[in-house]
Amino acid sequence: MRVRIFILITCISFLSWLVSCRNNPYKVDISSVKVDLKIQRLEQDLFLSDPSELPQDIEVLKEKYKVFLQLFGSVINAGEISDSSFNDIMVSFCTDRLNNEVFSVVNQQYSDISWIEEELEDAFRYYRYYFSGRNIPEVYTCITGFNASMITLKDSIIGISLDKYLGWDSEYYKMLNIYRYLAARMNSYNIVPDCMYAWGKTQWDFEDMKYPDSNVITEMIHEGKLKYFEQCMLPELKDTLLFGFSGDQMQFCRNNEGQMWQYLVEHDLLFSSDQMTRRKLTGEAPFTSFFTNESPGRAAVWIGFRIVESYMRNNRDMTLEGLMNEKDIQGILGKARYNPQ
Secondary structure, eight states: OHHHHHHHHHHHHHHHHHHHHOTTTTOOTTTTTOOOOOEEHHHHHHHHHOOGGGGHHHHHHHHHTTTTHEEEHHTTOOOOOOTTTTTHHHHHHHHHHHHHHHHHHHHHHTTTTHHHHHHHHHHHHHHHHOTTSSSSOOOEEESSSSSSEEEEETEEEEEEEGGGOTTTTTTTHHHHHHHHHHTTSSGGGGGHHEEEEHHHHTTTHHHHHOOOOOSSSHHHHHHHHHHHHHHSTTTOOOOOHHHHHHHHHHHHHHHHHHHHHHHHHHTTTOOOHHHHHHHHHHHHOOSSSTTTTTTTTTTTHHHHHHHHHHHHHHHHTTHHHHHHOOOOHHHHHHHHHHHOO
């Protein structure tokens, strides 16, 4: 009887998973994939130290954090870790009144980051599923004086600057005159998606890819590949969060996909290598100036993602790793058979 019940439960679980996968093509079975991810908290080690003991503590932290402390030092302009001035600059950073105030807010808001660990661990289980031979990075948190959101080192490190994720309405962002469209993505729920996008960007850096051409369509599809990677790592992620669009902006893209694509084609923008044109179409902005004020910035990246989706849907034998390593942008575009109406 127990065996029958066990078999029944197993069958129900499998059928539930199968239905889920059919409804969400990005979901795959990672139940057998193991990842053990722990986040180390540099900001606590630095700011909870006795100021009078900081010079000695920093020497200990050099051993504990090694390469990440050097990366962190570079972000806050502390120089090389071997410089005689490094410790003094670090002490100044950690005893600064505003930095201590920000640390108090961060430490209160992120007293428990186990949920970040759990979500990142799941994301990297998907990563290991698709890329079994690649490293899982070490992950750290810090505060950088609002200088960076993510600190990455290829194949080994992700650093999360928690002071860039205090919530869109943080008084600090208003004080720093951070544009609203940028502050709108500086929330706790943006952390894990930003981590996975940043990790993808380090693994498949645009310059390192050495594409045959550096033009608008190349950048659109490259960014589209990164967003497709991010979606594969976070299959439950909503598209508004994936792209940093509001609900209205997302609806604009869906309603005007064909018109936007037609505009790019008819105005010969796809193969433009002009830096300003590329920036206006794929760079951060409150809206895409080639379209309308209702369009989101980076709307062309969304189109690049849609091309990549079409390519993967029409080329079932292509793996995610094969996609990410593919340099033939014209081949992707042709085989995607992308034709929005």
